[in-house]
Amino acid sequence: MNNEYLAREITRLKRERGAVVLAHNYMDYGIQVIADFVGDSYDLALRAMETGAEVIVFAGVRFMAEQAKALNYNRVVLAPEPNAGCTIADVLDAETLRRVREAYPSTPVVLYVNSNADAKALADYIVTSSTAVRVVKRLRSDVVIFGPDNNLADYVAHMTGKKIIKVPPNGRCVVHGNYTTDMVSEARARYPRARVMIHPESPPEVSRLADFVGSTNQMIDYASRDSSMEFVVGTEVGMLNALKIKVPGKVFHPLSTGPYARCPFMAMITLEKVYRSLRDFVHEIEVPKSTAEAIKEAFERTRKLLEG
Numbered sequence: 001m002n003n004e005y006l007a008r009e010i011t012r013l014k015r016e017r018g019a020v021v022l023a024h025n026y027m028d029y030g031i032q033v034i035a036d037f038v039g040d041s042y043d044l045a046l047r048a049m050e051t052g053a054e055v056i057v058f059a060g061v062r063f064m065a066e067q068a069k070a071l072n073y074n075r076v077v078l079a080p081e082p083n084a085g086c087t088i089a090d091v092l093d094a095e096t097l098r099r100v101r102e103a104y105p106s107t108p109v110v111l112y113v114n115s116n117a118d119a120k121a122l123a124d125y126i127v128t129s130s131t132a133v134r135v136v137k138r139l140r141s142d143v144v145i146f147g148p149d150n151n152l153a154d155y156v157a158h159m160t161g162k163k164i165i166k167v168p169p170n171g172r173c174v175v176h177g178n179y180t181t182d183m184v185s186e187a188r189a190r191y192p193r194a195r196v197m198i199h200p201e202s203p204p205e206v207s208r209l210a211d212f213v214g215s216t217n218q219m220i221d222y223a224s225r226d227s228s229m230e231f232v233v234g235t236e237v238g239m240l241n242a243l244k245i246k247v248p249g250k251v252f253h254p255l256s257t258g259p260y261a262r263c264p265f266m267a268m269i270t271l272e273k274v275y276r277s278l279r280d281f282v283h284e285i286e287v288p289k290s291t292a293e294a295i296k297e298a299f300e301r302t303r304k305l306l307e308g
C-alpha cells in the first residue's frame with residue numbers, strides 16, 4: 001500500500017468514524033501531513049481535551065495515548081502501535097513513586113509528561129519540557145520531587161535554583177541522553193552559520209553549548225522568530241519533518257545522524273499502522289477510571305498554576 005492510497009483511505013475513514021488524528025512532532029512526514037493536529041506532548045494533551053471527536057487516533061508513544069484517554073475518559077482512544085514505549089516513562093513504577101511520596105509527605109511531586117499512567121496518577125503536577133521550569137518556579141516549596149528524566153531534572157534545578165529530589169535518579173531518553181559535547185562541536189564546525197537548538201532531556205553539558213534550549217514546539221517558535229536561516233536540531237530526527245512543514249524556507253540539520261538519531265519507539269508508528277488502527281478500530285487504550293480522574297486533576301492543577 002503506497003502512502004497516497006493510505007492518506008486517501010485515512011481521510012475517508014476519519015470522516016466515516018468521526019475520528020481525529022493527533023500526531024507528535026517526531027512522526028514520519030506522511031503521518032504529519034494527514035494529521036488534524038501536530039504538536040508536542042503538552043499541545044496534544046490540550047487538543048485531546050478540546051476535540052469534540054468521538055475517536056482519537058494518537059500517533060505517538062503509549063504514554064501519550066494513555067494521557068489522551070485519561071483526559072477523555074468517555075472517548076475512544078486508539079494507539080496505532082501499543083507497544084511503543086519510552087525509556088524515560090518505563091523507568092518509573094508507581095510503587096517507587098509511592099515510597100518517595102511517603103518519605104517526603106509535604107513535598108510536591110512534579111512528574112514529566114513522559115511517565116506511565118499508574119505513576120502519573122500519583123503526581124501533584126504534570127509538566128512537559130516546555131512547562132517544567134515555569135511550574136517548578138511557581139511552586140511555593142523550595143524542594144520538589146521530580147521525575148522520571150534525570151537530565152530534565154538537572155535542567156530544572158539549574159534554572160530554578162530549587163532542590164530537586166530525583167525519582168528515579170537514572171531516567172534517560174534513548175535519543176537525547178546519548179548526545180555529547182563532541183556532536184555539538186562537530187555540528188558547529190560543519191555549519192558555522194547555524195544556530196544550535198537542544199532539547200532539555202540532553203545532558204546538561206550539552207545543553208550549555210546550545211544557542212537555544214527548549215521543547216519541540218519551542219524550537220519551532222525559535223526557528224520561526226530568529227533571523228538565522230540555518231539551524232542544527234538537537235532532538236529526534238522526525239522533528240525535521242515538523243520544521244519543514246511549519247518553518248518553510250529555512251534550513252535544518254540534525255545534530256546526530258548516528259544510531260541515536262531516531263527514537264526506536266517513535267519509529268514503530270507508521271502511516272500503515274495509523275490506517276489499520278482506523279480501519280480495524282485497534283488498539284483501544286484503557287486506563288482505570290480512578291487513574292484517569294487523578295491524572296485529570298493533576299493536569300488541571302498544573303494548568304491553573306500556569307495560568308494563575
Ligand code: SF4
Pocket residue numbers: 061085086087088089114173174175176236263264265266
Ligand atoms: S524520543 Fe526519548 S523521550 Fe521521546 S519517546 Fe523516544 S525515548 Fe521517550
